[in-house]
Amino acid sequence: MADKKILQDKNNYGKPRPWRQKKLENLRYAEYLSILLYKKAHKVYGCADVLRFRKLPDGSTKLYQTWFCKSRLCPLCNWRRSMKNSGQLKKILTEAHKQQPTGRFIFLTLTERNAIDCVDLKLRLRALTQAFNKLIRYKKVARNLLGYVRSTEITAKDNGTYHQHLHVLLFVKNAYFKGSGNYLSQANWTDLWQKALRSSYKPIVNVEVVRTNKSKGKPSLLSSAQETAKYQVKSADYMTDDDNRNQQVIDDLEQALAGTRQIGYGGLLKRIKRQLKLDDADNGDLVNVDGEELPEPTEAELIVAKWDQQRKNYLIW
Ligand SMILES: [Zn+2]
Structure with missing residues (x-):
């Protein structure tokens, strides 16, 4: 031996x-x-x-x-999934750029109030996806939208709550940047997201134009893609020094995440994923x-x- x-x-x-x-x-x-x-x-x-x-x-x-094992929170499987997701995403984005060379990418982070427990988290995850589907159908958004990829991320907080949020890469027509009828500021996005969420408070929204050249201070397409394709939940969140807490987080997430998907594609990006015959990272070959x-x-x-x-x-x- x-x-x-x-x-x-x-x-x-x-x-x-x-x-x-x-x-x-x-x-x-x-x-x-x-x-x-x-x-x-x-x-x-x-x-x-x-x-x-x-x-x-x-x-x-x-x-x-x-x-x-393909279990949702398995650190081994999640490591393989994140490699697979980022590889697929890079291929899809490259092809999207080829098909629509004047298209531009925008990186959105859409958040809401923390979920207080497992039951709340399960409800909020569903509501989050529904709100996102509403958001992209608003005329102001749909007008210039070519496609998107969105992923759900959850972080476990020390006070026992969960911070669930969406990372979205939007692929938009160049016209998005032309004139006030097309362009959406951070405040516009926040208002639209609040409307879609039907929340009484202003949710936190972050919007950044993704650079495809070397302009400073903006995220690159690669880093935005990696941010979108990374883990749904970091294993560090349930591998802390506190065993009781880790068990609680795992128990909550096993139940809240059952039947959900980490990543969703839409529009042109969804069509390209199909054209390239890419399988599903949630259950596909790891x-x-x-x-x-x-x-x-x-x-x-x-x-x-x-x-x-x-x-x-x-x-x-
Ligand atoms: Zn596994």
Whole structure:
């Protein structure tokens, strides 16, 4: 046993991929599920236990085969999902820009008051999506809208509440910037979002024009895409030093997130996702996250690694 080598999976920049850290978090998550008497705990324990990689000619390795539990809060699966989402999003945005070269991107963050508990969070998540669907149908928005991608993010707060909000990349016609009949200021967006939410208070809205060139102080398309495609809930929110709190957050989120989706595409971006035949990251393939098709590897090109509970690492077999 002791002579077995530790897995080294590096990307094509030579950076090691965080398998060990993610697996340790996955086991901690499975432990919490088991304490909370969730039946799926057993399944989650087995997530990515055995990994098969292929060696690539440039010396890097690429995951070839494994089994993922696909549980909503699994830190391993979420890491794979975020890679898959950002890869897909980059392809879609590049293609959108090709099809509509004069189109521009706007990055919106739409928030509302925190949800007070699990039941409230479940209701608010549904209301948030409905309000967003209303927002994009308002004439002032729809007039110049070509497409969008939106994602839901939730952060667990220390006082037990949840901050649920939307990150949205809007793809708009260039005309959006021409004249007061088209352009929407931060105040305009806030008013529209308040109307869509039917809230008595002014919700916090952040709007930024995404730069496609090097203008300073504005977010780049890449960083906005990454912000949109990242985790729905950061695992750090339920991997704190406080076990009781972690269990409460996991229990709340398991129930509130059941049946929801993290990411939604609309308009041109949705059509492009279909044209490019990209599958769904929520339930799709988490092995080949970049979607690149490679020929079947030969036996000699395969590397097999198994999780070792004693040494708390992946060992090469
Ligand atoms: Zn998993």
